[in-house]
Amino acid sequence: MKPVLAITRRLPADIETRAHESYDVRLNENDNPLTREEILALAQDADAILVSVGDPIDRDFFQALPTKIKIIATFSVGTDHIDLAAAAQKGVIIGNTPGVLTDATADIAWLLILGAARRAGEGEAEIRTASWRGWRPTHMIGTQVTGKKLGIIGMGRIGQAVAKRARGFDMEVHYFNRTRLPADQENGATYHDSINALLPHCQFLSLHCPSTAETRGMVNTTLLQKLPKGAILINTARGDVVNDTDLITALKSGHLAAAGLDVFAGEPNIAPAYRNLPNTFLLPHLGSATAETRTAMGTRALDNIDACMAGADVPFRVTA
Template sequence: MKPVLAITRRLPADIEARANADYDVRINEGDKPLDRSAILALAEGADAVLVSVGDPIDAAFFDALPASVKIVATFSVGTDHIDLQAAARKGIVIGNTPGVLTDATADIAWLLMLGAARRASEGEAEIRTASWSGWRPTHLIGTQVTGKKLGIIGMGRIGQAVARRARGFDMEVHYYNRKRLSADLEFGATYHDSIDALLPHCQFLSLHCPSTAETRGMVDSSFLAKLPKGAILINTARGDVVNDGDVIAALKAGILAAAGLDVFAGEPNIAPEYRSLPNTFLLPHLGSATQETRTAMGTRALDNIDACLAGKDVPFPVGA
């Protein structure tokens, strides 16, 4: 008999084919988010569970998880949707998918940066609604990206990839990270030993930090007040590092010229005022959404499950 694998969301076709070849798969065919009780029902009698961002894999989930489950693999790098301490108490292995999202997410950060700076949402809306009245000297004037100062919070793989791309735009890059990087990984960027020291240098600010107790709600009114007036905010990290009310107020007041956002607190139920603001460039969490990246993520998720159920070390483990 094949081991039983519960999967909470639909996956790329080649990943589903591999899963079906090796496992007795139970999958959420509807592909809409499941609540805790529905995921637990799917996991009844399973040997492994493959979850995704937004699934409520909290302490209550692990308390009720069937004893048959040995591993919870997540189709993500981030694990803020998983209570890692509760998993450790229950003896459940957790695996994630690091190292394969870097370029896709960095590309999206740059799409957001350019789109927000050059008022791309407003321009596209004029084309789609046939409301463009023609070229004129004062039409949709945005902010130039080339030669500006870019700040990066979180200089991990994705932050470094964003910094590398910034060199092609002759940007002056500044960054904050918990530890300073070696010179070969800084790409000429200037290190700041605190976020407060970084912020005055950020005409553009790109967030690449995890969601933690320290970072949740970090981007609030006092944070935004330390940026140069008219800065542009980019977020491809996690939605809850931003205080939505304060960012929306800053966008209305001109403290921020624009924001490019791919992630949101409570997504898909985002703060509705974002939709009505002309100076937002908004995407539905597309950071890793390329065929190559999603396939690589699925491969790593299944590699984690294969190894665990074979009694081997998981290649991409996550500890509490």
């Protein structure tokens, strides 16, 4: 008899095929976001659950979770949607999918940098609405990227990949990280021992930090005012590290020239004002959305579950 696996969102076809080969799968067929109660119902007779970003795997979830479930694998690197302390108290193993979405997310960060700087969203809108009046010397002038200063908050795998791409644009890279990188990994980037020390050097600021109690809402008016006037903010990390009201104010005032955002607090129900700002370049959380990356993520998620079911060490285990 196969173990029962509950999967809260539809996955790439090859990953679902593999899951069906090893497990009696309970699928969320319509792929709509599930509430806590709906996930618990889906997993009522399960041995394992495969969840995704946005699923409410909180303390109340673990309190109601059947003791039969030994592992929850998340189809993500981030675990801010999971109460890790509650999982540990319940004795549930948590697995994630690190190391396979670095390049895809760094590519999206660069799409946002270029799109926000060169007003690509506004330009495409003119084409699609047939409102373009032709080339003219003062039309839709943006910000040059080449040779500028790029600040990075969070110099992990993705931050380093963004910095690597910046060298192709002759950018001067500055960064803040909880710990300084070894010299051979800095590749000429300048380390700052605090975010406040970093900010004055950031004509572009790219966020690559996790969502934690310390980082949620950290991009607020106080932080934004320390950026040079005309700076551009990029976020491919987590939406809730940004205070939406403060960022929108900075964009409206012109203190920031633009923002490129792939993630949002409360997504998909984002702050409505973003949609009406011409100086935003917005994407619907596409950071890891390549066929290769999503398949690799699914592979790691199932590897975690397979190992747990076999009584082996879970390869990508997360601890509180």
